[in-house]
Amino acid sequence: MESNEIIREQILEVVENQLRANDPPETKQTYDRLVDLGYNDSDAKKLISQCVLVEIFDAYKHGKTFDEKRFVQNLNNLPQEPFDEEE
Numbered sequence: 054m055e056s057n058e059i060i061r062e063q064i065l066e067v068v069e070n071q072l073r074a075n076d077p078p079e080t081k082q083t084y085d086r087l088v089d090l091g092y093n094d095s096d097a098k099k100l101i102s103q104c105v106l107v108e109i110f111d112a113y114k115h116g117k118t119f120d121e122k123r124f125v126q127n128l129n130n131l132p133q134e135p136f137d138e139e140e
Contacts, residue, residue, distance in 0.1 A: 064102045064109070071101075077121065083128040090132070104128050104135045111137050 071080040080101060087097035104127040111117050127135035 061102075064105050065098055067105050068098050068101045072098075077125065079125045079128050083131055087131060092132070100131050101128065104131070107135045107137050 068080065071077065072084060075081050083101060084097050087100060088094070092100065104124055107127060108119050108124055112119065123137075
C-alpha cells in the first residue's frame with residue numbers, strides 16, 4: 054500500500070471516530086448538512102477530512118496544537134475548501 058493511501062485512510066479513520074463519538078458534534082452536523090446538500094457518504098467524509106488535514110498539517114509544520122475554533126469554522130464553511138492561518 055502506498056504511503057499516501059495509508060495517510061488518507063488514517064485521516065478518514067479520524068473522521069469516522071469523530072462521527073461515532075459525536076466529538077466534536079460539529080463534525081456530525083457538517084456530515085448531515087453535506088448529505089442533505091446531495092453529497093454521498095464517501096464525498097462528505099472526504100470533505101470533512103480536508104479540515105482534519107489542515108489541523109494535522111498546522112500542528113506538524115508549526116508545532117501548534119489542535120485549533121478547535123478554526124476546525125469548526127472550516128467545517129461550517131464546507132463545501133468551500135478549508136483554510137489555514139497563512140492564507
